[in-house]
Structure formats: structure tokens, C-alpha cells
Amino acid sequence: MTEYRYDPTEIEPRWQAIWANERTWEVSNTPDDRESSYVLEMLPYPSGEPHIGHLKVYSVGDAVAHYHRRIGRRVLHPMGYDAFGLPAENHAIKTGQAPAVSTAAAIASFQEQFRRWGISIDWSREFATCEPEYYRWTQWIFVQLFNAGLAYKQSATVNWDPVEETVLANEQVVDGRGERSGALVEARQLEQWFFRITDYADRLLDDLDTITWPEHVKTMQRNWIGRSRGAQVTFRCEALDIDFPVFTTRPDTLFGATVFVLAPEHPELERLIAGTGHEAEVHAYVNHALTEGNDVRGAADKPKTGVFTGRRVTNPVNGEELPVYVADYVLMEYGTGAIMAVPAHDARDFAFAQAYDLPIRRVIADPEDPEGDLPYAGDGVLVNSSPEFDGLPNREALDRILDWLAADDRGHASVNYRLRDWLISRQRYWGCPIPIVNCEQCGMVPVPADQLPVILPEVEDYKPRGRSPLAAVEEWVATTCPTCGGPARRETDTMDTFVDSSWYFLRYCDAGNTEAAWSPEALAQWMPVDQYIGGVEHAILHLMYARFFTKALADLGLLPEGVQEPFGNLFTQGMITKDGAKMSKSRGNVVSPAAIVERAGADTARAYILFIGPPDQDADWSDEGVDGVHRFLSRLWRLSAQAADAASGSGAPDASQPLSVSAADLELVRKAHWAIDKVTGDMDPARFAFNTAISAVMELINDCSRAHESGTADPAALRFALATASSLLFPFAPHVSSDAYDRLTGRRVWEEPWPVADPAMLARDVYELVCQVNGKVRDRVEVAADAPREYLEALARGSENVQRFLDGHEVVKVIVVPGKLVNFVVR
């Protein structure tokens, strides 16, 4: 018995050594007759050692990569590290250890784990984004964007994270708090670097229809971009000669505007209130509004407050003079920072009008209920507007009013977005330096390509002090202008790490290129990524930034023709929890992949994580479940080893060419073909049902086990079934599958084509016919597959138990579904 003990500690390193020595998973950029396939998991941020989420994402990705290879594709499956970032830098502040040192240690730990897991990676293309050989090209791309006007520096109200001491992009602020630090962000007026992602809002939105992504991810991106179609209409303050454009999605309600409201931050506010006698009151209100945190001010259920400015503006549709208020429910960052308030048809304006006793005028009547409660936000017919428009359906009136306004320049159709430009500068050390120098003579000058990279200098003090630590490195900051040669100073901010990861998938295609970021030929081989896999937490951040980069680079002519999207298919995997909760050190419920691999082996860990449930769903880790999968792999290996040894010396017939005679042997071979069919279907990208694929192999192994125990099974049939099981399991548990397959056949399973089910073996000549009376199952009888309908009905009617339920009743209808069932409907 001990002779056949499954020992992953012996098996796994042995096969890993073969793959490493032979560089089995490396792939060249030279095309051959195979279809190419680019399978990519989101690159890891190297910190400490890999956690259970990494084990899951790479187990899924590796299964896909192996399957693609086995069905005859040439597969690119690379690995790299998103190595710039705050955790390493914060670690440096705490311990003094340089980020480069701690990051290198983490990368080494990740590399070792990935090798122990047996992930099929093309290591020849590996890189870390913090290496000058990589960030040289990050800087080069920045310069291309700068030259194209897509990168710009501007003073703006930005999110300042007081804990991390840096500004953040809008995408990195969640519920008013810094995504990483959890600190309430503060609004600050600062000069910062932006990427003009808003130029791409329409394409980012519309091209979602061209990619195969989970619907909820597309929905999140649509919400984030937040396109609203409407109109810009100009209200005028005649007294001061100031125009106030407003954005509205409802120009059909213009005649219902009874108030005009400005955001507290509105730039024209001071001019507006000067000399009105309301200055003190307005100042008090604005000061209060501006000191309130975003989370307090942004609360939707907060009572409406505001204050009258003492001024009026003219409604362009009817010349009415509307009182101008300041209210904090109007946001400066959306639209124009000013609104026309239509209390009758907007819940917020209604609440405001009620609070300050302002007029409310119905201009849309619900045809079902013309005198119904206000506010009414639905469609209807225009009333109380103007003879020209009254009586029209509001959607039609909307277009007519718009044309009428546009005719004499009082307004025009307009589109508004929630999306803001991407703020990419950070006042932190451990990131890619922005390759710009500021020259007194020439202004902002991008560093020429032949002077890149701008190397990140080493520093003594990593602590940010409201500015980048780089600003303290005087000998680095002081430089000469690339254009005029005069004295100049470097930009001291670094880039958001999301910039690094917005193009890494391009670099893998040509990772060794020292002359360019990539060659167009290399990209043409692989892009776009066929299957991208990662966590849904990047639904907006990374996944939208990468799409923006791809489109911008395509517009610059830097990508192959037709590449507009980076990731054709996206799969988002669910989280692994423990005891129903997210794993965390503070909860003490962390399952370490290294420990589980140590204890049970990589194959068990990988197969378990795929068997636990559908990979897109969250799943709870169970040590008992791991044991179950380990037992299954043990049985597969033991049966294979025994079957192989029994065959050695007996001429070893080819296990893939079974010659079986008995009915039981035929059933086993049929089961193997059934498993081929089942697993193949489960591997389809529309399903990714690895859990049921593995359970199908379990069923096959259970049958093999019974055949083995019976002692009468044909050895060739058994070896065929076992070799098939190993072959099918290879994408999920590569080491044990390789070992078992090698013992059974003497061949390397990864070099074998994916098995194909024989239709003749799938077709059954008999099946179990379900006999129902009034939809309830009363019997099951075996019947020939080709039996005609009349025979099926007669057979079912002949069943004793069916008879019991037919007796004394009138059969009013008989449903016969060949291959399935017969149903008698009785009264």
C-alpha cells in the first residue's frame, strides 16, 4: 500500500524542474500555423507573499492558458509586477528600508510561490514596473500624451488625502475618503498633472458594446462616465451684465423655473452680491458650506439650505426675473455650478422651494392624473408654458424649445459627463518620475526620448511633507533645459501607479525591446488580450484607465490597425473568504497559500479553489473541503500508478486505443467520453464552470475505482479511462495529471491535443423513460433510444404504478417527449 502513496512533495518539484529546464511555456513572437491567444491575469502588487486571492486568479488563468494550448493555440501567458506604490514607501518611512529593497524581496517571494504553484508562465517576458527599463517607456508614453495635448498641468480643486499626504484621482476617493488610507479627503486648490480622459468619454462609453465583459462591470463604467444629454441655456443678470449658463436635462420644464441657484464655490458670486446688502449673510452661508466635509454635504437626505443673494436673473424663455439663491445642494464640479430650479418637477428643487416658501409652478401634466401630487418627474403634456408649446407631449416640446432657443442663441443642445480628467501626479517618492523640466526660458519641456529614463534618485528621507520627497534632492532637481541648455528644474511629482499598469499588457508582447516600448509587429501578434482575468475591485480604476490608454495610443498611431480595446473578454473572479468574512490579519482568519501548498501540494490547493464553486462568485474556504480534493487526487494517482505498473511487461497497449469487450468495460469507456464532453463544454468562456468540470472527472475516477475494485475490468479500458481523467484534469492540477498520464502512456500530457469525445460513445442505446401522471413521477422504465412515441406511451401505460393512478380516471391528454418522459393528464 505504501508503495502507492501519492506524494506531491516528490511529484511537483520533479515536473516543475522539467518545465523550467525546457522553458516549456515560453512562446516566440514568430507566427506559425496556430491561432494566437493572449491569456492574462491582472499583474500582482508585490507585497509580503502572495495571498489566497492570487492563488485563485492564477489558478483560473492557468486553467484557461493550458486549455487554449491543448486546443491548438499559441498562447502568451506572461507575468510581471506592479511594483511602484504606497505600501512599500510607507514601509520605508516606518523602517528606513528602501522601497526598492523591500519590493525586490516581495518579488522574489512571489516568483518562488508562482513556481511552486506550477503556473505556466513565460518567464522570459517578466518585468517589474519599477525597473528603469520599464518606466523609461512609461515616461516616453507620458511625453507622447503631453505632445498630443492629452497630458496637461493645471490648477484645480483636487482631493487631498491628509494621511497619505498626496492628491488622489476622483476614482480613488470612495464615499469622500481616500481609497487606501480611509481618511476624509480635503478639497485643495493645487496645480497638478492631468490626463485628458474626458476627451474619450463618448468612446469609452460607446465601445463597451464591442467587448465581452460582465454586464455589471460595464454598468459601473457607464455610471462612472455618467453621460447626460440635455441643453445649455443662458440666464442673464441684466443689472451686472453677467451671463449664467446652466446645464439641464429637462429644457421642456424651462417655463417652470421659479428660482435660480448657484453653488457656494461659484466664481461669479462675489461680483453678484457686491452692493446688494446681502453680502454678510451670503458670506456666512458660503463659509459654513465650504468647511463642511464632502461626506456631510453630499448626503442625499440632508435638508436643503440656502440663502438669497439679492439679485435676479432673466429666464430666457419668458423674460421672468428669477431670484438668485446660493445653496450647497448645487455642486460646482458638475455642469456649470448653477441651475435653474424647477420645483414642480424635481424632487430636490421641490424640497428647496418648500423650505424657503418659493413659488412652485406645474408645467407638465400627467395625462393619467393632471392634478396629481408634485413633484412630478414623469412624462406628460406641457401646461402653463406658452401658447406655442402648451398641449404638446413634453418629449416633443423639448426638441421644439431647444430649436427655438438655438435660433437666437439663448441655448443649445449639450452633453454633460460625470467623468473628470484623470489626476495623475502624486506628491510621493516611490513612483515613476514625471519627465518634464521647467525652464525659465522655454517653459515646460518634455525630456527627449534619448534622455529617458529620468531615473528615480535615491533619497534619505521618504516622508512626504506636503510635497514630493524628490523636491529635497537638489542635485537631481537642478538640471539643464534639453532645448536651450539653460538652468532648469525637474518636476518632482511622481505618477499615479495606475499609469504604470495602464500599458503593461503591451510591454509583455515585446518585453525585451531596448529600442522602443514595443514593435508594431509584436503587438499585432498578440493584441488585444483574448482573456483578461482579475478582481472586480478594478472595474472602474484600472480597467477604465487601460481602455483610455489603448484608445489614446491608437489615435497616436502607435497600435496596430483595429486595436481599440485592450481586453476583448473579461472575467472577474470572486473573493475567497474564511468563516464568511474577508481575510485579514486583524481578524486572524488568513489562509496562507504557502502553508496550504506545503501541507497538501499545489495541485490540491489549485483544484480545490476551482472546485469550491463558480469562480466568479465569492466562496468560503474550508480545510475539510481541501482534504476531499486531496483524497480525489490521491485516488486518481494511485489508480493510475497501479494500472500502469500492472500493464508494464505485458506489452503495454496504447491506453488511448482501448479494445474492450464486456458491457461493464464499455460503460467505463462511455463514461470517459461523457467526461470529455462535459469538461469541454464547461471550459467554454461563457461558462468557465471549472467546479462542474472537476466534479465530472471525480465521477469518472469513482467509476474507475469501482472497476478497479471489481478485479474484472479490462486493463486497457481502465487505463484509457484513467488517462482520459488525467488529460482532462491537467489544466487544474498539472503536476499529478502529468505524472499519472506519463505513467499510463509514456507521453507528456501538455503535448497531447485536447481529447475529443466520440459521438458514437455519447449516444445511448437505452435510456430511462420517466412516467408521469398529472406531472408527478410514478415510475421509470428502461427503453430503447429509438423507440417510437406510440411504443413509449404503451410502455408507460403498462407500468403497474402508473396504472394505479390511471384507474378510475379519464385520460384527457398524453404528452410524449421522446428521450425524456410520458405524462398522462387525467381527470
Place this chain on the structure above:
RNA sequence: GCGGGCGUGGUGGAAUUGGUAGACACGCCGGCCUUAGGAGCCGGUGGCCGAAAGGCCUUGGGGGUUCAAGUCCCUCCGCCCGCACCA
């Protein structure tokens, strides 16, 4: 509030096109083997009634469509995720 998803045994889950609910696994119970162990093998396991044959009930609650509903429709409840004073 808006948008999306989910709800099946003691547990994770399966049921791909409306056609046998509970595959596979965990756990539990019983047995075999081994004088030990987180080893191996066999059998049982949704609930209720029954010695058995078999019957009744069962996919969050209620209603509907259908010969037939976990699956489709309506409605209510609960949970999760995203967005949210976005004009």
C-alpha cells in the same frame, strides 16, 4: 432613491434549451481493514408517514402561466454589490 446580482439539504454547490430537484464534495451515521494517528475501502444520508412497497411535502413567502416551473410572469420579504443632492 436609481441600477445590477442573489435566495436550493446540516454545509459548499449541481440542474447549460420549461421536462427525473439535490450531481460532485464536505459533514454526519454504520460497517470492513489496520492494535495508534488528519491513512484506505464499502454502504447510508432533504423532511414527514411506513416493516416494506409506496405515499405526502420540499428550491425565501404569496399568486399566476403551463400537461409540466428552481427555471417564465406578477407581487412581497431578506441579503450582497455599484452609483447617489449629477440638475
